[in-house]
Amino acid sequence: MGNPVTPLEKLETIPRLTLAFAPTPVTELARLRAFLGPGAPKLFLKHDDYTGPGFGGNKVRKLEYVLSEAIRAEADTVVTCGGIRSNHCRITAALCAGIGLRCELVLNTPQGAPEDTASLWLDHLYGATVHRVSSREERGAAMAQAAEFLRRQGRKPFVVPLGASTPSGALGFVRAIAELRQQTPALDWIFHSTSSGGTQAGIDAGLQLHGLNQVKLTGVSADDSAESISSAVMEIRQGVGEHVGAVLGGPVEVDDSFVGPGYGLSTPECEEAIRLLARHEGVVLDPVYTGKAMACLLARVRAGSFKPNETVLFWHTGGAMGHFRAPAA
Numbered sequence: 001m002g003n004p005v006t007p008l009e010k011l012e013t014i015p016r017l018t019l020a021f022a023p024t025p026v027t028e029l030a031r032l033r034a035f036l037g038p039g040a041p042k043l044f045l046k047h048d049d050y051t052g053p054g055f056g057g058n059k060v061r062k063l064e065y066v067l068s069e070a071i072r073a074e075a076d077t078v079v080t081c082g083g084i085r086s087n088h089c090r091i092t093a094a095l096c097a098g099i100g101l102r103c104e105l106v107l108n109t110p111q112g113a114p115e116d117t118a119s120l121w122l123d124h125l126y127g128a129t130v131h132r133v134s135s136r137e138e139r140g141a142a143m144a145q146a147a148e149f150l151r152r153q154g155r156k157p158f159v160v161p162l163g164a165s166t167p168s169g170a171l172g173f174v175r176a177i178a179e180l181r182q183q184t185p186a187l188d189w190i191f192h193s194t195s196s197g198g199t200q201a202g203i204d205a206g207l208q209l210h211g212l213n214q215v216k217l218t219g220v221s222a223d224d225s226a227e228s229i230s231s232a233v234m235e236i237r238q239g240v241g242e243h244v245g246a247v248l249g250g251p252v253e254v255d256d257s258f259v260g261p262g263y264g265l266s267t268p269e270c271e272e273a274i275r276l277l278a279r280h281e282g283v284v285l286d287p288v289y290t291g292k293a294m295a296c297l298l299a300r301v302r303a304g305s306f307k308p309n310e311t312v313l314f315w316h317t318g319g320a321m322g323h324f325r326a327p328a329a
């Protein structure tokens, strides 16, 4: 390519690893729509639960860019963090194993959460070193400490922030919009689960860069307030703009009314959403992220928020491993 002139051409020049099994399929949720009745919009689902390594999920797209940065920094070890059933950590561990980097994970256990999660078991199986802390607040300092310890041993650590939600990680979702637009009719809405904000920032930036400003994007919070997630999304989105030479702005919609009692704690609406998608479509949502996001979409359909001729896409970001425990020893 000659000198990149547009932001999308610039994106093509930014190094990344090819790690995701993409394009991920898009399916129409016709049976769910029929169940919801005549007022329901056309419903589609993008299967980013099928992105491949580490049993798939939204993190693979982000890590294509972030792990490329780690390799260019000549790192030998990736250090990152999450909860004890973190999808991000499990996927990072799998990808590191596949590209020959060591992986160190700082994991916190929310009070009362099970210790024997399938994700933790897989983290060990993929060969990651696990450091345990008792709260979310301790993770940042524990990652810095682990990185410092590695440096003193002559190793080269590369710290990946929570959820790989950096502007370069979000570029993975800018690319995903190019993929999506080949797969669907014109969309009116996209719904997805949001937490550390990188997925939403990337989708939002991708829609703007592809001239799809008419598509309304709603992130449904898995944990934090709408205010704090939307300010994270705007900050990451601005960083995406700086990477590709574009000015990106506009409002960000985060709905935080489906979190229930807290992160990782189920709600009746979440359980209903998981059951409906399984029984009507054979699709498994997860109890921490996508179940709550789908609960929000279902509530809006039932409230008559969409017209029957509108088209809504639900972006399945993965996480079904959250249903499972480690195999018996």
Ligand SMILES: Cc1ncc(COP(=O)(O)O)c(C=O)c1O
Pocket (backbone or CB within 6 Å): 057, 058, 087, 088, 163, 165, 193, 194, 195, 196, 197, 198, 199, 200, 286, 289, 290, 317, 318, 319
């Ligand atoms: C399954 C799943 N869905 C959605 C999210 C939220 O994505 P993000 O952290 O990019 O906002 C995460 C990560 O935290 C996740 O693991």
